[in-house]
Amino acid sequence: MQNQRLQYERIIITGASSGFGKAFARTLASCTGELVLVARNKEALQQLAAELEEKHPGLRAAALPCDLADESALDNLAGRLLELPAAKTLLINNAGAGDYGEFSEGSWDRIRTLLRLNVESLTRLCHAMIPGLKRNGGDIINISSLAALLPIPDFAVYAATKAYVSSLSEALRLELKEHGIRVLAVCPGPVSTGFGKAARRPGFTGNMMPGRNAFDTPTETVVNDSLRALSRGRARVFPGMKIRLAALLLNAAPLGLIRFFMGRRPRKVQPSPPETLPPAP
Numbered sequence: 001m002q003n004q005r006l007q008y009e010r011i012i013i014t015g016a017s018s019g020f021g022k023a024f025a026r027t028l029a030s031c032t033g034e035l036v037l038v039a040r041n042k043e044a045l046q047q048l049a050a051e052l053e054e055k056h057p058g059l060r061a062a063a064l065p066c067d068l069a070d071e072s073a074l075d076n077l078a079g080r081l082l083e084l085p086a087a088k089t090l091l092i093n094n095a096g097a098g099d100y101g102e103f104s105e106g107s108w109d110r111i112r113t114l115l116r117l118n119v120e121s122l123t124r125l126c127h128a129m130i131p132g133l134k135r136n137g138g139d140i141i142n143i144s145s146l147a148a149l150l151p152i153p154d155f156a157v158y159a160a161t162k163a164y165v166s167s168l169s170e171a172l173r174l175e176l177k178e179h180g181i182r183v184l185a186v187c188p189g190p191v192s193t194g195f196g197k198a199a200r201r202p203g204f205t206g207n208m209m210p211g212r213n214a215f216d217t218p219t220e221t222v223v224n225d226s227l228r229a230l231s232r233g234r235a236r237v238f239p240g241m242k243i244r245l246a247a248l249l250l251n252a253a254p255l256g257l258i259r260f261f262m263g264r265r266p267r268k269v270q271p272s273p274p275e276t277l278p279p280a281p
Contacts, residue, residue, distance in 0.1 A: 006028070006031050007032070008032045008033075008089060008139075009033055010033075011025075011092065012032040012038065012081065012090070012092065013025050013028075014121070015039055016037035016038055016094070017039035017040075017044035019219065020219060023223045024092055024141075024223055025052060026052065026063075030056060033278075034059070034062070035059065035060070036064060038066050038077065039066070039089070040066065040067050041065070041214050042065035047063060048063070049062065056133065061259065069097075069116040070116075074116075074124055077125075078125060078128040081125075082084065082132070086135065089120060089129065089136065091133075091138065091140045092143075093126070093141070093142045095122075096161075097118065098114070099155075103156045104159065115157070118162070124169075126140060126172065130140075130176065132253045140181065141166050141226060142169045142184070142185050143186050144185045144186060144187045145187055145188060146250075147159040147162050148187060148248065150250065151262055152262065153265065169184065183235075183236065184230045186222070187236060187237065188243065189238070189239075190217065191218075191222060192219075225239035
């Protein structure tokens with residue numbers, strides 16, 4: 001029902017080849033005349049575009065392969081989007097990555113890629129698209145995470161990037177309110193997509209988040225709750241009843257209590273032993 005109230009001339013989705021991005025594309029294909037699908041996987045994008053055009057006659061689904069962590073590729077994508085004809089647009093910044101492991105043990109190239117993908121690309125596309133949204137109308141969905149509320153050992157950079165996404169989204173919502181542009185931060189908890197597997201470092205085979213299966217939320221719930229929240233003009237949504245309850249408790253908990261429990265959270269990644277200094281001469 002909420003999809004009937006969300007009609008756009010164009011919908012742009014990053015990370016559209018799998019997970020939430022693909023689910024948003026399939027759900028929203030009936031709400032627009034044009035889908036712009038962005039991800040690295042060219043073949044998967046083209047297959048999805050063909051599938052949606054066949055299922056929805058009259059829909060134009062464009063596949064724009066792009067490595068959003070590559071600065072020149074991101075600039076090229078932003079330029080191509082700005083060249084599109086004026087249209088009421090929904091921008092869904094879904095692309096993202098994780099890196100599970102102790103911060104000091106991580107590859108800097110991997111951490112830098114995560115920062116570019118989770119923070120820089122999302123910020124760049126918002127900055128590029130907002131002037132057009134002001135002129136032609138539209139909205140923004142930014143995919144954040146329940147992790148934005150927590151300092152998470154072994155997931156430190158990921159959680160910090162999602163705190164940035166939530167904060168930016170809240171500020172942009174206030175800036176753009178007078179223009180009628182809705183900005184929503186979506187903060188899902190654990191979901192069974194390919195994200196967890198991709199976030200693991202080589203050699204890690206365990207469960208990143210002990211007990212996470214009890215909080216798993218279906219992808220369809222995340223998408224439907226997000227679209228319902230957008231149609232109602234909400235600033236932030238925690239999809240699924242269990243995740244909403246967890247967010248309520250986390251928001252009410254003192255920071256000291258959160259530090260206490262996070263410091264005692266079972267860790268699958270053990271810190272490296274401290275270096276032994278040679279005896280003084």
